Amino acid sequence: MAESTIQMQPLAGWDKPELDLSNAEWQSSSRGRGDVQIAFVEGFIAMRNSGRAESPSLIFTPAEWGAFVSGAREGEFDLT
Secondary structure, eight states, X not given: OOOOOOOOXXXXXXXXXXXXXXXXXXXXXXXXXXXXXXXXXXXXXXXXXXXGTXXXXXXXXXXXXXXXHHHHHTTTTOOO
């Protein structure tokens, strides 16, 4: 199998730092539903799939996180 030559490049306008998440205190939903965990690190919010903790995490600013949570509460992401 050939080695991948794809290199990840930061997105244009990406203004978030490379966060060290190795010591992050990940929190699960208080209801224990779903596979999502979040951690508050250096003023940002990281979100990951707890079933695949080695996968990349999404990084949100506080304003982005607020918009995401508001959208989720309003059903913006419902698939049904």
